[in-house]
Amino acid sequence: MSSNSSPLGVENTEVSIFGSGNKISLVKLSDDNFLLWKFQILTALEAYDLENFFESELEPPSKYLTSTGSSSTSATRTPNPEYKVWKRHNRLISPWLLGSMSEEILNQMVHCKSAKEIWGTLQGIFSSRYLAQAMQFKNKLHNIKKGSMSLKEYFLKIQQCVDALASINKPVSSDDHILYILVGLGYDYQSMISIISARTDSPSIQEVMSLLLTQESQNESKLISETALPYVKIVTQTTEKGAESYIRNSQNNYHNSHFYN
Secondary structure (H helix, E strand, O other): OEEEEOOOOOEEEEEEOOOOOOEEEEEOEOOOOHHHHHHHHHHHHHOOOOOOOOOOOOOOOOOEEEEEOOOOOOEEEEEOHHHHHHHHHHHHHHHHHHOOEOHHHHHHHOOOOOHHHHHHHHHHHHHHHHHHHHHHHHHHHHHOOOOOOOHHHHHHHHHHHHHHHHHOOOOOOHHHHHHHHHHOOOHHHHHHHHHHHOOOOOOOHHHHHHHHHHHHHHHHHHHHHHHHHHHHHHHHHHHHHHHHHHHHHHHHHHHHHHHHO
16 A cells, blocks of 8 residues: 555545455545545445445344254254355455545544444544534525625625535535525615515526626616716706806897997
């Protein structure tokens, strides 16, 4: 077994697959990549039809088979060939799993006596961690408000939390994603929120974003118009006063010229 680092700085390890001599490069299990590590382990096991080896309801086969002879009082015990196969797989998979872990994780496996126990311990450790992370990201989603952000910035902030939840196997449904978007918007988007909420079909996330971006553009145009209105009014009033003054002066000049002539 040898270790190296990928160009991204992720530590990899080369392990022999079940003593076959065929080596593959695995991302080493660390505190923050369990789902990636789990995916590659299960993919490798599937190649050997062993993807169900860790299922909790599957118990190891009995070590011996008991058969009853012609006499009801006599019974013989013979080694169970299925147990022999299971034992061999367990002995091959256990060091394979342990060899693909960082030292920090490996130290927590010293009490495990089988591959299944190693797997169950890892599931327990990381499930509790991911539960805490999921609560953190969901709470963050509930509290994201658009405020002074542009819609694109707002969408991105929500998407980052959604992606983080997906990375720990806690995906957010499309309906919930849309709900998180709508509840964080302000009064300026109330009319569009009402339109989207009144729909009988389920719009896609992209469609909702497109509708809201259209509303944002309309809001900005309205704001520009309202901001420019006082200036236009002043200019108009000034122009009107100037025109009135010009007319009065012209009339006075006309009367004066005729009076003196």
